[in-house]
Amino acid sequence: MKESQFKAARDLPSSHILGAGTAMCAGCGGLGAVREVYDVLGKDTIFVNAAGCMTLLSVYPFTPFRGSWLYTAMASAPAGGQGVRDALDIRLEQGSLRKDEDLQVVVLTGDGTANGIGLSATSAAIDRQLDFIYLCYDNEGYGNTGQQTSAATPHGARTATDPETGGMPGRKKDLFAIWTANRPTYAATVLAAEPLDLARKIETARSLSGPRLILALAPCPPGWGFEPSRSVEIGRLAVRTGIFPLKEYIDGRVVHNRIPHPRLPVEDYLKPQQRFAHLFEPQRDDKRIGEIQAAVDAYWLEVENGHA
Amino acid sequence: MYRIRFHGRGGQGMKTASRLLGTALFKSGLEVQDAPRYGAERRGAAMFAYVRADRQPIRERGNVVSPDLLLVADDTLFQVPVAGVMAGVTAETVLAVASTTSEMIWRDRLKIANPIYLLPHSEVVADDDFPDVSAKIAGAAARLTGLVSEAVLLQAVEEEIAQFGPKAVKLNLHAALEGFQAMAAGEGSVRESADLPADSYEKPEWIDLDLDLAATAAPNIHAAANSVQVRTGLWRTLRPVLDPKICGKCTWICGSSCPDGVIGVDAGGYPEIDYDHCKGCMICVVQCPRHAIAAIPEQEAVDALEKTKTAQLKGMPS
Numbered sequence: 001m002k003e004s005q006f007k008a009a010r011d012l013p014s015s016h017i018l019g020a021g022t023a024m025c026a027g028c029g030g031l032g033a034v035r036e037v038y039d040v041l042g043k044d045t046i047f048v049n050a051a052g053c054m055t056l057l058s059v060y061p062f063t064p065f066r067g068s069w070l071y072t073a074m075a076s077a078p079a080g081g082q083g084v085r086d087a088l089d090i091r092l093e094q095g096s097l098r099k100d101e102d103l104q105v106v107v108l109t110g111d112g113t114a115n116g117i118g119l120s121a122t123s124a125a126i127d128r129q130l131d132f133i134y135l136c137y138d139n140e141g142y143g144n145t146g147q148q149t150s151a152a153t154p155h156g157a158r159t160a161t162d163p164e165t166g167g168m169p170g171r172k173k174d175l176f177a178i179w180t181a182n183r184p185t186y187a188a189t190v191l192a193a194e195p196l197d198l199a200r201k202i203e204t205a206r207s208l209s210g211p212r213l214i215l216a217l218a219p220c221p222p223g224w225g226f227e228p229s230r231s232v233e234i235g236r237l238a239v240r241t242g243i244f245p246l247k248e249y250i251d252g253r254v255v256h257n258r259i260p261h262p263r264l265p266v267e268d269y270l271k272p273q274q275r276f277a278h279l280f281e282p283q284r285d286d287k288r289i290g291e292i293q294a295a296v297d298a299y300w301l302e303v304e305n306g307h308a
Numbered sequence: 309m310y311r312i313r314f315h316g317r318g319g320q321g322m323k324t325a326s327r328l329l330g331t332a333l334f335k336s337g338l339e340v341q342d343a344p345r346y347g348a349e350r351r352g353a354a355m356f357a358y359v360r361a362d363r364q365p366i367r368e369r370g371n372v373v374s375p376d377l378l379l380v381a382d383d384t385l386f387q388v389p390v391a392g393v394m395a396g397v398t399a400e401t402v403l404a405v406a407s408t409t410s411e412m413i414w415r416d417r418l419k420i421a422n423p424i425y426l427l428p429h430s431e432v433v434a435d436d437d438f439p440d441v442s443a444k445i446a447g448a449a450a451r452l453t454g455l456v457s458e459a460v461l462l463q464a465v466e467e468e469i470a471q472f473g474p475k476a477v478k479l480n481l482h483a484a485l486e487g488f489q490a491m492a493a494g495e496g497s498v499r500e501s502a503d504l505p506a507d508s509y510e511k512p513e514w515i516d517l518d519l520d521l522a523a524t525a526a527p528n529i530h531a532a533a534n535s536v537q538v539r540t541g542l543w544r545t546l547r548p549v550l551d552p553k554i555c556g557k558c559t560w561i562c563g564s565s566c567p568d569g570v571i572g573v574d575a576g577g578y579p580e581i582d583y584d585h586c587k588g589c590m591i592c593v594v595q596c597p598r599h600a601i602a603a604i605p606e607q608e609a610v611d612a613l614e615k616t617k618t619a620q621l622k623g624m625p626s
Contacts, residue, residue, distance in 0.1 A: 009560045016569035019533025020585035021540050024567070026352065027589035032567035043532070058535075066532035164471055195564040221589075229590035229603075232565045281473040 006199040013039045019064035023056040027228025029235055030054065030137030030218035032192030034108065037135060037214065040202035043067055045104045046084055050077035050118055052110035053144040054137065067103065074109075074117040078125035081107040081132045104133065104206065111138040111152035114215075115173045126182040126211040133205055133212045136175065139220035147223035147275075154243075155295070156288050157224075157275045166288065167278065171295070176215055180249045185210035188248040191217050193235030197246055197257055204250065217244045225274020237269040242296045245303070256303055263300065266293045309362040310500045311372040312449060315393045316381035317545060318346065318353040321442025324468070325379070326357035328446035328484070332456045332464035333361040341366055352543040352588060354391035361455065368503065375401055377498045379449055381441050383407035384607050386418070388542070394418065402498045404448050404491070406441060425452065425494050427487060440483035443469075447487030454496025461488055536585065540568070544588030547609040552578055554600035562592040562601065 006012060018038045024031040030053060038045065043066040049055065051074045058069045072080040085105050091097035109118055114136040122134065141147040141159050149161040151173040158167040179187045185208045190198040198216075205212045219235045221228040238244035242263045247256045267289055270276040279285045312329065316322035323344035330342030344357040358372040374396035383405055385391040397403075397420070404425040405414060411424040427441075427448055443465055450456035462481055469480045519525070527534050559579045563571045568587060574580040581592070593601045604612075 009564065010558075012560050012564050014559060014563055014573050017533070018569055019535040020568050020570045020582065021535035021538035022568070023538075023540075026543060026567075026587035027591060028567050032565075035567065035569045036564070061527050061529045062535040062538055063529075064533055064535040192567065193565070227590075229594045231567065231589065232591050232595055277473065281475065 004200045004203055006196055006203065009196050012195055012199055017043055017066055019066075021062065022064050023059060024053065025220075025222055025228070027221045027231040028053075028218070029192050029220060029231050030110075030139055030143075030216065031057075032231075033137055033190060033198070033216035033218060034135070036192055036195050036198050037106075037190075037202050037216075038065075040199050041104055041106065041133075041206055044102070045106055046070070048072060048077050048080040048084060048105065048107045050074045050107070050109040050113045051144075052113055052137075053139070054108055054110065055144065074113045075121055077107045077109050077113065077118055078121045078130065078132070078134070081105050082125060082128070082130050085131055105131070106133045106135055108135050108137070110143065110150075111136060111140060111175070112142045112150040114138070115151035115175055119178070123178075123182060126179070126184055129210055131209045131211075133214060134179075135214045135216065137216050137218040138175070139218040139223055140172070141220075141223050143220050143223045147220070155292055156270075156279060157273075158278060159223075159275065166285075167275070176213070176247070176249070179213040179215075180254065182211075183252065184249070185212050186248070186250055187213040187215070189215045189217070189244065189246055191235045191239065191244065191246070193219075193232040194239065194246065201248055201257075204248070223275075225277070226272055230272060234269070234272060237264065237272075240264045241266045241269040242300050243269055243292075245299070259300070259303065263296075266296055309360055309364075309366065309368065309503055310377070310453060310455075310498065311375050312359040312361070312377040312379070312453070312498075313372045313375040314357045314359075314379045314381065314445060314449075315385055315391060316355065316357075316441070316445075317385070318355050320381045322355060322357045322381060322445075325381070325442040325446040325449070326359050328443060328461075328464055328468055329449045329456075330359050330361075331468055332446070332450050332461045333359065333453070335460045335464055336456050338363060338455065339366050345371060352545050354385055354388050356391075359449075361453070362500075372396075374398060374501070376501050377401070377449060377452055378403045379445050380405045380407075381445055382545075383409065383414075384545075397422070400499055400501065402452055402494065404445070404452060404494075406445065423494065423497060425491055428490050440479055443480035443483035444487035447484035447489075448491045449487075450484075451488045451491035452494050452496075453498050458485070458488055461485075539584050540587050541582075541584045544583075544586060544606050546588050546590055546603045547583065547606050548581055548586065548588070548590060548593050548601045549604050549609060550579060550581065551600050551602065552576075554598050555579070556598050556600070558597065562596055565591050565595040567591065 016035055016039055018035040046068045048070045050072055057064055070080050138152050140152050141150050146160045149159045153168040154172045156167045186205050188201040190201055219231045240260050242260050246258045247254055279288050314322040314325050326342040330340045334340040338361040341360040346355045360366050378401055385393050402423050406427040414424050450461045465480050465484045469477045555578055557577045559573045562579050570582040570585045572580045590603050593603045
């Protein structure tokens with residue numbers, strides 16, 4: 001593979017093509033990821049956006065994009081992406097669009113769509129080998145409507161669905177594993193707070209064709225309950241505690257880009273977030289914290305043994 | 309019927325304030341409505357909440373158009389037209405404002421003769437997760453209505469805040485009490501106003517608005533990134549201000565950490581913050597390795613800029 005144009009953080013773009021003035025919350029980890037992805041993909045990108053927080057990106061008559069944006073219902077963004085890709089292909093074939101005018105099709109969805117309502121349309125798009133990038137901003141809940149539980153809500157996190165219970169009883173669905181089980185061209189996990197790693201992965205994704213997943217953890221100040229100023233710090237803690245592994249799937253193999261060492265205890269990540277406050281107050285819930293830690297430990301043991 | 313309106317910014321807890329007051333009034337034997345009203349549901353955005361209380365069942369619905377008691381948690385909101393703080397204020401409306409500016413000055417600024425009560429600054433510093441202004445302002449409102457006893461107020465706070473844990477309860481009890489005690493002079497000064505009969509409704513006056521520039525009224529929807537016409541800088545309550553003497557010009561750090569991408573690089577290689585769009589998340593303040601960016605209250609920053617401008621103007625030869 002070609003050497004990356006992003007060798008160090010100082011190589012990251014210093015001006016950005018995504019326009020300011022969007023209605024996303026201050027400190028939005030999802031907006032940061034979208035901005036960084038767009039910087040690397042460039043203006044010849046068309047976004048097909050499923051309903052979600054990012055609905056607010058492009059509110060008529062304003063848009064932060066430099067090209068088209070297509071808005072779809074939650075379940076149908078990959079189908080919208082297929083329509084756009086087909087139209088582009090037909091025009092390329094007819095010669096009404098030059099090859100250098102071709103656009104990258106990016107489906108943009110939240111985790112509620114990606115793990116739930118939109119999953120079957122996504123699976124079918126991978127089956128058809130649709131040439132698209134699927135960018136999921138994962139804020140671990142239905143953020144736009146006040147953070148209700150989604151299939152990506154982590155174990156023990158309280159949401160608006162169950163504000164007074166022990167939080168999410170289940171486990172966060174593993175979207176990366178679902179995708180890689182479908183053998184896409186590429187899949188990667190990214191984070192706005194790790195812009196260099198993100199830029200390199202988008203560079204790789206850009207150079208490939210076929211179905212490609214970019215799964216971006218999106219720290220959410222109002223939904224997770226922390227001050228907007230801590231958004232980047234919370235994201236980095238997700239990586240350093242091993243809760244959010246930075247990895248990519250390429251040529252049929254999963255590679256971990258960073259193995260946190262030493263791995264910080266999960267409570268360093270949990271404690272600053274209001275959604276996990278019930279694990280620490282009024283009494284410390286050692287059982288629950290232990291469960292979360294054990295799941296993370298088991299994951300990295302698998303990685304060290306070469307099974308993940 | 310008593311009609312009470314709270315104005316604040318998203319994150320200050322005006323929804324909670326209306327809820328606390330509503331519960332306290334309900335426990336005092338009144339029929340109650342309380343509801344928040346948001347534009348965009350996000351931190352820093354102007355929002356309001358309202359409470360109605362009556363000894364009879366309440367049939368009125370919707371926003372409180374003309375408040376008997378108006379409470380303002382952030383005095384910078386008076387200048388924000390869309391916040392509509394003064395909407396429907398009559399000569400009878402009692403005002404309570406969290407502010408360090410005197411009531412005399414407020415009467416002068418707002419051109420009203422109404423009683424204005426000032427909410428004191430906290431003795432305890434609130435922690436980030438639990439802004440204490442909501443309980444304080446609810447306590448103040450309770451006293452001004454004269455309908456709620458101290459014991460009932462505290463009971464309401466205890467009940468409503470319990471879900472956030474004992475630390476939050478303690479902080480809010482203290483704040484509610486502080487607000488309640490500070491309003492001793494105005495106890496019961498709020499007068500309930502009569503129900504308006506439906507036929508008293510007057511159509512609002514027809515207003516002819518000046519035409520906006522075409523570019524504003526109908527922006528070019530095919531233009532690239534025209535979202536920059538939206539000034540999200542108005543969201544800010546704190547302003548990140550760079551000290552170039554400390555700055556190490558590692559602009560890729562603050563630049564790439566800004567979710568909105570509003571930190572560029574100026575000709576001298578320093579980061580340049582676009583205040584028209586900076587939403588005031590303060591990530592750059594936290595991320596700057598040299599601590600060269602400070603968080604300054606927006607009003608202070610604006611006042612300081614005005615002063616500099618005036619000084620420059622005065623220094624200029626006429």
